[in-house]
Amino acid sequence: xxxxxxxxxxxxxxxxxxxxxxxxxxxxxxxxxxxxxxxxxxxxxxxxxxxxxxxxxxxxxxxxxxxxxxxxxxxxxxxxxxxxxxxxxxxxxxxxxxxxxxxxxxxxxxxxxxxxxxxxxxxxxxxxxxxxxxxxxxxxxxxxxxxxxxxxxxxxxxxxxxxxxxxxxxx
Amino acid sequence: xxxxxxxxxxxxxxxxxxxxxxxxxxxxxxxxxxxxxxxxxxxxxxxxxxxxxxxxxxxxxxxxxxxxxxxxxxxxxxxxxxxxxxxxxxxxxxxxxxxxxxxxxxxxxxxxxxxxxxxxxxxxxxxxxxxxxxxxxxxxxxxxxxxxxxxxxxxxxxxxxxxxxxxxxxxxxxxxxxxxxxxxxxxxxx
Numbered sequence: 001x002x003x004x005x006x007x008x009x010x011x012x013x014x015x016x017x018x019x020x021x022x023x024x025x026x027x028x029x030x031x032x033x034x035x036x037x038x039x040x041x042x043x044x045x046x047x048x049x050x051x052x053x054x055x056x057x058x059x060x061x062x063x064x065x066x067x068x069x070x071x072x073x074x075x076x077x078x079x080x081x082x083x084x085x086x087x088x089x090x091x092x093x094x095x096x097x098x099x100x101x102x103x104x105x106x107x108x109x110x111x112x113x114x115x116x117x118x119x120x121x122x123x124x125x126x127x128x129x130x131x132x133x134x135x136x137x138x139x140x141x142x143x144x145x146x147x148x149x150x151x152x153x154x155x156x157x158x159x160x161x162x163x164x165x166x167x168x169x170x171x
Numbered sequence: 172x173x174x175x176x177x178x179x180x181x182x183x184x185x186x187x188x189x190x191x192x193x194x195x196x197x198x199x200x201x202x203x204x205x206x207x208x209x210x211x212x213x214x215x216x217x218x219x220x221x222x223x224x225x226x227x228x229x230x231x232x233x234x235x236x237x238x239x240x241x242x243x244x245x246x247x248x249x250x251x252x253x254x255x256x257x258x259x260x261x262x263x264x265x266x267x268x269x270x271x272x273x274x275x276x277x278x279x280x281x282x283x284x285x286x287x288x289x290x291x292x293x294x295x296x297x298x299x300x301x302x303x304x305x306x307x308x309x310x311x312x313x314x315x316x317x318x319x320x321x322x323x324x325x326x327x328x329x330x331x332x333x334x335x336x337x338x339x340x341x342x343x344x345x346x347x348x349x350x351x352x353x354x355x356x357x358x359x360x361x
Contacts, residue, residue, distance in 0.1 A: 007311065088328045116291055
């Protein structure tokens with residue numbers, strides 16, 4: 001199992017990106033920001049394996065099994081595709097795009113992790129077994145990424161409040 | 172907007188996606204090259220029969236039992252000892268040399284049955300499972316809470332739609348946007 005940044009960092013980064021986009025695009029509401037956050041969470045569905053290990057599922061179903069594809073680009077896109085179908089048709093295109101932004105941020109963040117071999121996981125599996133070189137920035141057990149992401153989240157939240165007050169004053 | 176291909180089309184699309192996803196989980200289970208594992212043999216492969224990996228690049232994780240030269244044991248029992256050549260120089264995330272009991276993962280070429288010529292070493296704290304669990308649970312609750320607050324289930328469309336605008340105006344300035352929202356918020360009209 002490859003190391004991954006903790007879930008909170010991913011979700012905070014999703015929040016920051018979503019809020020940032022909402023400053024830029026007027027149609028983007030808090031409901032949409034939530035979608036970016038969900039997208040940033042999706043690849044970590046692979047942690048189901050802590051509850052239902054690959055071997056256990058394989059024995060139960062009688063077929064070979066691994067949760068690992070959930071943490072690849074293709075697997076995450078299939079998951080958000082399914083998720084998008086839960087939403088009303090009018091929202092699907094944008095929802096998929098926003099979920100995909102979240103998914104992408106997750107994989108980029110995980111590619112910055114420090115790994116012993118200097119290579120990340122096979123993010124493009126099954127299209128390619130290529131393991132991109134890692135950014136060497138932090139370990140999954142480091143806490144400072146969560147702190148930095150938390151500060152950024154606080155900042156965009158303050159900016160959002162400020163914009164809200166300004167808009168209220170103008171009215 | 173109504174369901175473009177009807178509820179059947181939607182169910183079919185879901186079935187196809189779920190099929191592809193399940194298929195990929197099975198295929199991944201059947202292939203030796205797990206996408207999340209390192210492409211190199213690790214200590215669980217190497218420790219039982221190091222002689223078969225001599226000359227190959229491997230990743231060995233363990234704890235330091237000697238420091239000059241650095242020797243690690245890959246098993247908690249102290250079994251599976253490997254001498255790491257140049258481990259301190261190749262250390263990537265600490266300035267001080269390794270000390271006894273440090274947990275390290277080293278990548279390099281296995282020179283003989285018990286010597287690894289190190290290219291990269293990473294040292295790490297004992298993984299703090301409880302911290303990871305608590306913050307991850309917090310993150311999960313945050314997402315669930317936000318989704319419940321901003322989305323609602325529309326029984327006619329059998330789908331989730333954003334809630335009416337009143338309760339999300341509290342988060343940031345949304346005052347300039349009602350027209351656009353009407354244009355794409357038509358999940359109910361289907």
